[in-house]
Amino acid sequence: MDGSIVADDTWTVAGRTFRSRLIVGTGRYKDLEETGKAIEASGAEIVTVALRRVNLSDPNAPMLQDYVDPKKYTYLPNTAGCFTANEAVRTLRLAREAGGWNLVKLEVLGPPPLLYPDMQGTFQAAEALIKDGFEVMVYCADDPLAAKRLQDMGCVAIMPLGAPIGSGLGIQNPAMISMMMEQVTVPFLVDAGVGTASDAAIAMELGCDAVLLNSAIAHAKNPVLMAKAMKAAIEAGRLAYLAGRMPRRMGADPSSPLTGLIR
Amino acid sequence: MPPDGRHIILMSMHSSVSLTLNGESRVFEGPADGPMSVSGLLIVLGLDTRKVAVERNEEIVPRSRYAETWLASGDSLEIVHFIGGG
Numbered sequence: 001m002d003g004s005i006v007a008d009d010t011w012t013v014a015g016r017t018f019r020s021r022l023i024v025g026t027g028r029y030k031d032l033e034e035t036g037k038a039i040e041a042s043g044a045e046i047v048t049v050a051l052r053r054v055n056l057s058d059p060n061a062p063m064l065q066d067y068v069d070p071k072k073y074t075y076l077p078n079t080a081g082c083f084t085a086n087e088a089v090r091t092l093r094l095a096r097e098a099g100g101w102n103l104v105k106l107e108v109l110g111p112p113p114l115l116y117p118d119m120q121g122t123f124q125a126a127e128a129l130i131k132d133g134f135e136v137m138v139y140c141a142d143d144p145l146a147a148k149r150l151q152d153m154g155c156v157a158i159m160p161l162g163a164p165i166g167s168g169l170g171i172q173n174p175a176m177i178s179m180m181m182e183q184v185t186v187p188f189l190v191d192a193g194v195g196t197a198s199d200a201a202i203a204m205e206l207g208c209d210a211v212l213l214n215s216a217i218a219h220a221k222n223p224v225l226m227a228k229a230m231k232a233a234i235e236a237g238r239l240a241y242l243a244g245r246m247p248r249r250m251g252a253d254p255s256s257p258l259t260g261l262i263r
Numbered sequence: 264m265p266p267d268g269r270h271i272i273l274m275s276m277h278s279s280v281s282l283t284l285n286g287e288s289r290v291f292e293g294p295a296d297g298p299m300s301v302s303g304l305l306i307v308l309g310l311d312t313r314k315v316a317v318e319r320n321e322e323i324v325p326r327s328r329y330a331e332t333w334l335a336s337g338d339s340l341e342i343v344h345f346i347g348g349g
Contacts (some may be wrong), residue, residue, distance in 0.1 A: 025348060025349025027346075027349045028349065032347070049347065049348050050346050051316075051345060051348075052343060053343055054285065054315055054343060054344050056287075056342070065314060078348055080349065097324075098344060166349075
């Protein structure tokens with residue numbers, strides 16, 4: 001693998017090409033200033049955003065757009081908090097009107113405490129959204145059949161969880177993630193579960209096109225520093241994947257020659 | 264002297280408009296010169312139209328039609344914007 005291949009290493013989703021393989025959420029930070037700083041440090045080019053009611057009692061409250069410039073970052077509206085297909089579709093139609101973007105992140109969730117992807121609702125919503133002209137990046141269970149079916153329906157990226165949302169448990173299902181990836185030709189991302197930099201590196205070493213995370217940065221003691229760590233981990237994991245890891249062996253294989261030893 | 268047509272319209276437009284706004288009941292005084300539009304409501308609320316989206320009775324109101332979308336008592340509106348989320 002030579003340097004030129006690494007320099008040209010980009011990925012493309014729904015016709016848009018990106019250099020950063022880290023997508024970050026904009027939620028759960030101390031304040032909007034910290035949000036902006038951490039996102040800048042992460043090097044991300046895509047950020048997920050939520051859609052909520054305006055606080056009508058304080059119309060001049062600072063807005064996310066003032067700290068995370070939509071001209072600089074691709075806003076990826078999500079459906080977090082939606083527990084039915086109908087809620088998700090309604091939310092994203094509003095998001096499209098608010099922002100003018102067709103590229104969205106669909107998640108239809110089951111109840112707490114797991115917030116596990118509700119695949120029946122996810123399929124329903126994906127079908128309605130695709131019919132309505134959306135480009136759907138879809139959060140899903142680590143189910144190879146579901147991944148293939150979502151791709152066949154027209155989803156533009158498949159994004160299974162590595163562990164429950166916000167759990168920080170890391171990639172609990174590396175084998176299943178690898179098996180899913182073999183079913184999929186559109187971009188494939190791990191979307192939840194990353195807790196620290198090594199988790200992100202593992203996802204990239206498995207061959208994911210990118211990683212989506214939020215809490216691992218926002219809930220770190222120093223979010224801006226963790227954002228830098230994630231940027232480095234994603235790059236390291238990607239390089240390691242491209243480099244191709246050495247084979248594992250059940251025993252030692254010395255690096256120094258065993259010949260020419262002094263006696 | 265019978266009132267002319269314009270006078271009758273003016274009288275009727277002074278009535279207030281009861282809306283459900285982001286889940287809360289609110290009453291607005293309609294403008295003197297006609298019914299209240301979505302644009303008019305957003306101005307009264309002090310919101311930047313470029314940063315919000317509006318749904319009226321579960322139908323999106325396109326931004327290009329704010330000025331010509333008239334509100335009636337009983338309408339339910341959702342006014343939303345982007346916030347931080349993962």
